[in-house]
Amino acid sequence: MTELRIAIVGFGKIARDQHLSAIAATPGATLAAVASRNASLPGLPHFATIEELLEKGPPIDAVSLCTPPQVRRAQAAAALAAGKHVMLEKPPGTGVAELDPLIAMAADAKRTLFATWHSRYAPAVEPARQWLAERRITSVHISWKEDVRVWHPGQGWIWEPGGLGVFDPGINALSILTKILPQAVFVTAAELAFPANCQAPIAAKLTLTDIGGLPISAEFDFRQTGPQSWDVLVETDQGRLTLSGGGRRMAIDGKTVAEAPDEEYRELYRRFVDLAATCASDVDLAPLRLVADAFLLGKRTIVEPFVD
Template sequence: MTELRIAIVGFGKIARDQHVGAIAATAGATLAAVASRNASLPGVPHFATIEELLEKGPPIDAVSLCTPPQVRRAQAAAALAAGKHVMLEKPPGTGVAELDPLIAMAEEAKRTLFATWHSRYAPAVEPARAWLLTQRIKSVHINWKEDVRVWHPGQGWIWEPGGLGVFDPGINALSILTRILPRPVFVTAAELAFPANCQAPIAANLTLSDIGGLPVTAEFDFRQTGPQSWDILVETDQGRMTLSGGGRRMAIDGETVAEAPDQEYRELYGRFVKLTATGARDVDLAPLRLVADAFLLGRRNIVEPFVD
């Protein structure tokens, strides 16, 4: 089996913490280069930009874009134009429409474009989806709260236009929601809390529904200290299902029925390797559309400035 030679573009916290180890643990994948202005990896060829990588770098088959979302569209276009497969960290871009030209480019070039949602690969997500298919769902509530200073220290891009603010983690919850529910949901109202010195929200409350009127609510907050909260509660006619730990544990009425260690990024790269074998594409934009609609419908409230 030929190894898929992958270059990581953007070598920040998520690339170091998750992508490097996941590539090393994935059969059929190898890390061939890194492109980053500010960081490198010992023993791996390094280039400052994706342009330099594509022009002067070693032979590669694919790029994994881990840069801030504001610059990913242009980088993905450059990689596709050079005949490379492309994996996009979440969110896949700063807007929904900018993905359409990339999908068209990938189709024309017969190359893979993979918009990843790592939380969908948490071990309890598929068991939850299967169980909910057999239930009458009565309501859903998402409680997704974490400390931005722990997870995004010094990352000013997250507060700029396109950085998403609290929706950077919140979109993980929405990616799970859109996977486990049997019918599509849509946003009906939103309250967004913007720090006075930021262009992206630090907290958000969403109201959603499906075509049948299912009540869905979500609370996102970047100001949580102490224990972090990544929970989805689903009330059904057969009891309450709880997905906790970002999708790692599933319980029915408090009794654990599915739990396993985190292998989300290893699963992502396994999927990427399979997609590239045939040049197939996997670009589900449902979570990003929900975020876009939250911004479109959201009532904006100004709160105290954020100081990192």
């Protein structure tokens, strides 16, 4: 098998915490370079920008874009124009429409565009989807509450336009929701709480449904200082399914039936290697559409300023 030579673009917390080890553990993938203004990795070629990487860097086949979403569209376009496969960290962009030209570019260039949703690869998500497929779902509730100072320290971009605020982790829950339910869902109402000094929400409540009228509610909050929650509760005609730990554990009526270590990012890179082998793309925008509709429909309130 020919190794997929990958360059990481944007070498921040998520790249260090997840992408490095995932690439190292993925057969058929190798890390060939890093492009980042503020960080490098000993022993690897380093470049300040993706443009410098593409012009002066070593031979690569693909880029993994771990930069803030506000700049990913231009970086993806540059990489595709240079004939590289592209992996997009979540969310894939700051808007839905900006992805369409990239999808077309990838198709024309016969290159892979992979919009990743790492939480869909949590070990209990697929078992949950299979279990729900054989039952009648009566309601769904999402509780996704974490301390932003613990999980996103110093990441000022998250509070800027396009940074998504609490939807940066909240979109993970929506990616799970749209994976495990048998029908497409849509937002009917939203309440968004914006800190007085920020351009993105610190908390949100969503009301959703599907074409059959399924009641779905979601609560996202960045201000959680006690126990953290990344939970999806699904009531059915044959019991309650609970996905907890961001999709790592599945329980039926309180009894754990599926649990495994976190290998989400390894699964992402395995998928990327497979896609690149056939120059196929995988770009599901359903979670991003739900967030966009929440902003469109949301009632906004102003809360106390946020100080990191």
